[in-house]
Amino acid sequence: MTTILKTTHLNKFYRLGGLVKRVRINALDDVNLTVQSDKPVIISLVGESGSGKTTLAKVILRLIKPTSGSAVIYDQVVAGEGAIPSRKTFLNTLQPIFQNPFEAFSAYRTVDSYLQKTANRIGHKTNLETSDALGEALNSVGLKHADVKGKYPNQFSGGELQRVSIARALIPKPKIIIADEPVSMVDASLRMNIINLFLSLKEVYKTSFLYITHDLATAYYVSDYIAVMYRGTIVEFGNARAILSQPQHPYTQLLLDSIAGTNRKWERKTYKASDMEAKEFQFSGCRFRNRCPLAKDLCKEQRPPAVLQNDGREVYCHFVDQT
């Protein structure tokens, strides 16, 4: 079994405020996730803004350093404590795609220059080799090399540019692609094309994906595993379809109840919105307790541990049997 993703006591603290009043924000608080598989998988990381999902992605991408703990991707420690692989191995193991495709390329450079750079780095030195590598990667996302060559970002539509972005990430044949909200800037009509691309790349290229999103419906559609996050903590983690069909953590239930789906109409009741985001980050107990219908004193005092359920999911709730 390959350890595709494993985080061990991963923490990221920020200190806000100046010399006088310092506030510690635990943007990631003791995140423990383990995904082991022989086959490539798509793991979704879902949550609202401020849940820590993007922070987690950035730690894995080494764009920010964790305060403590470690993250392992495909049996290699990529962040935190442990033997960090060389930059070359790191770049060959994982590649990112970003939320806004128009921001992912400099307006002053042709988009294929990034693809070329990537190809050159992995050892394609001659023009012919580079061109072949680019052609192959672009074909696999449904584009032709000739349509991309010499063009600047503003000459593409958002959907096309996001494909180019994926093609670039594919060139080093990474084991996993970290995709941070990759379709939120793409038109709804084109969104599924990108999502389907993930599924086909998983089959054809054997690439795993870490899909960071706030969109539960696409997460349900595409992923094998899902981790639901709230204010820097994991609240529920396990098989994606099982969790989204039968959520057990009160927060996952709230999320699912709030999404605007097309299968059933809303009941006309609202939930308490959070108006104290910064404070919730400092809660020592359960961070959802303020909004939780089940909250008791215990939730204030103790951080709920991961409770393993029969179907293999982990629910971080003291009262999971009551939900």
Place this chain on the structure above:
Amino acid sequence: MKLNLRLKIGITILAIFILGSLILPFFNHVDPTKQGIFFKNLRPSLQHLLGTNSQGQDIFWFLIYSIRNSLFLGISVSIFTTLIATLVGLSAGYIGGWYDRLIMILTDSVISIPSFPILIVLGALVRGNTSFTVVGIILVIFGWAWGARTIRSMALSIREREFINTAIFSGSNRLEVIFNEIFPYVYAYIVVGFINSILFVINTEAALAVIGLSKVEIPTLGSIIFWALSYNAFFTGQYLWVVAPVLATVLLFLGLFLTSTGYNQMFALRRGHS
């Protein structure tokens, strides 16, 4: 590339000044600083386009040499200030951390501390044995900070943009990121900053010269006024001695300013379309 009105006017003025002060001295064979070569206080004529002054110097030729020297000083000092500003600004903005904080303290100090009093002290100390090079070096010391500050804040905001990460994950190293990704975005400002620096240098030297604290033996746009004031040009009615350099300065500065803002406008527009 479509030139806007500001840029057109600015470049025209600059071209006239630069070409004029470079080419015209070839047609003159008399050192304009030498006194008593011509009759004193002549009115403007074909021989002496702006007349002569009370020291028997030809005002026109004195002015041409002044413009040439001021431009030379401005451009050569600005090459150094722009180079320093670019290197310091880009590195501080990209590297960040304590290095950036140190650089910021330095730039903020140079900007906030009034340069003129310190220049006056320096001028007083080296008076008499100063040289044009020393004046230039002092101006470099005071001239780089504004540009560095601006470039640093631009680099800082560009560093946060997503395409920097694309470049990093494509395998670019730090230098490649700075020059391929960040530099294109600050390039236009560097040109603008260069022109603004020329303005600053000519202005500061002239200001020092007007009160006699630069190397006034060398004709510049400031020293010509210094001599005119020293010889009481106003009292003796030699208005041209002052008015000519004043007009030349105003025109030259307007030309520099219009070029820099015009270029900025053009670039902003082009950025909007591309």
Place this chain on the structure above:
Amino acid sequence: MIRLNNIVATYSTVRGQVNAVDGVDLAIPNGNIVGIAGESGCGKSTLLKIIYGDIIYPLALSRGHIDYGIESNKGEITTKDIQQYWFKRISYIPQSSMSSLNPVVRIRQQFLDFLEPRQNKKAILEEIRDYVKGLDLPPEALDAYPHQLSGGMRQRIMVAMGTFFKPDIILADEPTTALDVVVQKGILLLLMDIQEQMKNTILFVSHDMGVHYQISHKMLIMYAAKVVEFGDSDSVFKASLHPYTKMLIEALPTIGDAHQREGVSGRPPSLWDNLVGCRFAARCPFATELCKTEEPAFIEHQPGHFAACHHVDKVRQA
């Protein structure tokens, strides 16, 4: 009833003129939430601007006119004088509350500053406080500066601003796009409650079909500067008449349904081109030669359900 009579809205650009809304002709019955959907650049925001009467260069209403069906003391309101009734009879809820509120002025002042200077500010402020309280919002929010409120609270304040005068028409341009789902639901329910009480007509632009499914009574689908389908929400979602609508709805993944979904491949035609025939033809699985040459008319196929397609029957059966 708002009647849009053959509206053509044109932008003047460096490249020349382009019709962002090209011949929209329909009648919107009063008292409905009308969802407007379509991909970016389809003209939905421009249509909203035209209806609001916010027509300034480079935008121009180059053909057609709007009957608002609103009487004022000077007769029926038209696009010419509708600006005078902004927020009193027709109001607007913008997308981003953060950028739409003045950061250095208190909320209550921003509530007041669209009133006539001679009106009694104190009394009106009391009214505003009561109104805000009635919407279940904390009235202290009025005394805050925008940055002191959460995104959700700010957007509720925007809803309160847009509904305070009980306007006949409310235009909302993606008012919840930037918000988290829990907050979004709260705001949408608030808007629905207000609409049920006041019975205003709300034109609600969103790219999120799920949001439309939840709140819209009627749906208006735009594609490449044209309206391609208009009808009751239920029938548009369950029995779409236009292939674009059908594909848009079928592309939506649903929780509990793992069926393979397909996006609508290709991209809409450039409005700069000389467009002949049906604008969706190039992406349409039902397209025939007829579609490439002849533009389908916008026809009422069932009572209250309009569509512009030559092959409505095939679409219905598919």
Place this chain on the structure above:
Amino acid sequence: MNLIQYILTRVGSYLVILFVGITVTFFLPRLMPSDPIEGYINQIQTQAGQTMDPAAITKLRQSLRELYGLEGNLVSQYFNYLKKVFFEFDFGPSLSGFPKPVSEYILQALPWTAGLLGVSIIFSWLIGNLIGLLAGFFHNTRWATGLEVVGVILYPIPYYILALVLILLFAYVWPIFPLSTTIRPGPMSIGKIRLIVYNSFLPALTLVLAGFGWNVLGMKALSFANKEEGYVQFARLKGVPSRTIMFQYVAKNSFLPQITALALSIGGIFNGALLTEILFSYPGLGLRMRTAIGNGDFNMLYGTVTISIIAVATAALIIDLLYPFFDPRIRYQ
């Protein structure tokens, strides 16, 4: 960033700038090859017209060195200097006005510079920004373009040119103002205030005009950009009257960066003021510096320069500390 943090940051950078500035003024002359004391002794010798007794010269040199804090090693000199400047406001005696202390001259000159600068900065800032606001808000009208052109032409003209032009026009060609400032000491009276205003008019006008273009162009660009902000567009769509939009929305937001810009540029304005004082023989710090150079009075020179740095840094700090009053985003966290 909360208020306390903001204040602490600003005060911190104020102290750093003071430290750097004072240190530079201390070390600069000591790093120069020329020795001011020798210069002064030479001067006395030339004035006396004969060679003085070498023993007397050595004694004079010794006492001068003590007097001016040049005894001991560089470090102890430095700390002595800092102590004298900050705790005793003592810059030693003036060389040319011996034994009157430099601080007394400075206290005489300071109000003139402060008054001239204060009045002209307020005028040029207020008027310039108001005009810039109008030019930016009504950017597509012809008169706004006209105002901008005035700004463009005034902006690059240096202080000394403006001063010379004003002198030429209003003291020579049409002599309605004095060529240089002459005010006799004496008690304050209405007549004296009138005289001060009359004498200060041209120098102040120079400073106002010089700052004017800068303010107009800065404010024009800011308010023009501000008009495109979402809150201005939304206010327009609310039907807010355009006067309210201009003052409550565009002006309130555009003034904020102009306050910061003023704090940053106060050093440059101060430079211009010194030069203007010299050209108008206006009895402020600038003129003091110029005469100190003429007299070789280095104590006076360092004293005035040190005070200049402290004054400018303090003025910038005050402006920065006023900023939170206008920006609720800092006032209320």
